[in-house]
Amino acid sequence: MSNLFEKTASLSTPVECFVFDAANEEFPIRPHWHYFAEFIYMLRGTACITAGNKTYRAAAGDLVILPPACVHSITAADGTLPLYSVLKFDLGKFPSISSYSPSPAGIFRYAAEKNMPVYFDPEAAAKIGCPAIFADCVNEMKEFRYGYDVILRSQIYRLIYGIIRSWEDTGLNISDCPPAADKDRSIENITEYIDRRLGENIKVADIAAECHLSYSAFAAKFREYYGTSCKEYIEKMRIYKAEEYLLFTDRDIDEIGQETGFSDSSHFIKSFRKYRGVTPKKFRDARRS
Numbered sequence: 001m002s003n004l005f006e007k008t009a010s011l012s013t014p015v016e017c018f019v020f021d022a023a024n025e026e027f028p029i030r031p032h033w034h035y036f037a038e039f040i041y042m043l044r045g046t047a048c049i050t051a052g053n054k055t056y057r058a059a060a061g062d063l064v065i066l067p068p069a070c071v072h073s074i075t076a077a078d079g080t081l082p083l084y085s086v087l088k089f090d091l092g093k094f095p096s097i098s099s100y101s102p103s104p105a106g107i108f109r110y111a112a113e114k115n116m117p118v119y120f121d122p123e124a125a126a127k128i129g130c131p132a133i134f135a136d137c138v139n140e141m142k143e144f145r146y147g148y149d150v151i152l153r154s155q156i157y158r159l160i161y162g163i164i165r166s167w168e169d170t171g172l173n174i175s176d177c178p179p180a181a182d183k184d185r186s187i188e189n190i191t192e193y194i195d196r197r198l199g200e201n202i203k204v205a206d207i208a209a210e211c212h213l214s215y216s217a218f219a220a221k222f223r224e225y226y227g228t229s230c231k232e233y234i235e236k237m238r239i240y241k242a243e244e245y246l247l248f249t250d251r252d253i254d255e256i257g258q259e260t261g262f263s264d265s266s267h268f269i270k271s272f273r274k275y276r277g278v279t280p281k282k283f284r285d286a287r288r289s
Contacts (some may be wrong), residue, residue: 014240015152016088017137019043020246021264022081029074035226036090037108038066038181039159040074041125041134045082051118058084061122065163067112068223085134087156092191094150094153094160102177104160111176116167128162146248186211187225191233199261202232238262239275246284253280 013041022028022045032048040049046059051072059065068091076082083124091105102110120128133155140148140155168174190211194202208218219226222230238260246258257268272280 002084003220006156014089014093014237015137015141015149017086017134017141017152017159019083019138020086021083022047022076025082027081029072029075031071031073032090033069035068037068037087040064040066041084041085041130043281045078045080047078047082047084048139056119058082058119061125063120063125065118065129067108067118081263085132086140087137087159089156089230090191091160093195094156097157102174104164107174107279109173111164111167115174116172117170120163120166128166130159132160133162144247149234149244176257187221190222194230194234195214195237198234199243199259201261201263202234221269234261235271236275239272242268242272242275243283246280247287257281 039064042058042064043059044060046057049056049058049064049066049072051064051066051070056062056064076084091108094101094104096103103274120130125131137152137155138276140151146287164172164174190207193210194207204219206213208215211218211221213221222233226233228236242256242260245251245259249256251259252269254265257265260268262268262271269279270282272278276283276287
């Protein structure tokens with residue numbers, strides 16, 4: 001399956017949200033997979049969305065969930081090219097907001113085991129709140145204003161729990177979800193652990209130990225699952241966090257470098273230029289102007 005892996009900007013941008021217009025983009029979407037979940041909300045036209053060994057004919061108003069690590073493709077179902085909104089994100093970055101309940105990632109894995117539906121017709125999608133959720137997310141990504149990340153997270157939580165409640169209505173018993181799925185660190189949920197420690201001097205060996213794996217075994221599994229090394233993932237996420245400080249605060253470069261876990265300002269500047277093509281100062285000046 002590795003030859004179908006899609007390496008995308010989601011490793012440096014935790015959430016992707018956009019409107020895909022098949023008339024103006026490369027289409028059809030060939031078979032591929034990625035580590036994050038993908039949610040497709042149809043706006044116009046009809047598409048055949050294949051996920052694993054199942055194909056869904058999705059029309060305007062329909063919602064289709066593509067689980068993590070699932071090979072999927074999208075083609076036109078009739079003569080018209082589809083228009084649809086897309087939300088992509090790592091479920092591991094959205095932990096449970098309470099200590100007594102399993103995480104969304106754990107519930108989604110459990111729901112897959114119980115063959116819960118991943119296709120929702122317009123009535124079910126509207127009940128979840130898809131029209132407003134997807135429109136707000138696309139608008140926040142486009143405007144990129146202060147607090148956009150908080151609003152995005154709130155809308156994504158609204159989508160996640162709307163879907164979980166819909167599954168509950170069709171028979172899923174959340175209390176039966178194995179708690180071990182959240183307590184044990186694994187490749188699937190290790191990104192939450194990493195993201196909470198970006199400002200610290202975290203080491204790949206320590207992260208491997210959290211997954212109860214040797215360094216070499218963890219490194220191989222992480223690359224297979226995420227398409228990059230763990231060290232590079234950490235560096236990219238630090239750059240993303242630094243971008244927010246540069247855009248929405250007046251902190252100086254040295255302080256931002258320290259806050260995001262870089263050993264010194266020269267390392268921070270070198271790493272930032274590597275991924276963004278400019279120094280942090282030029283990035284800030286250009287965006288603010």
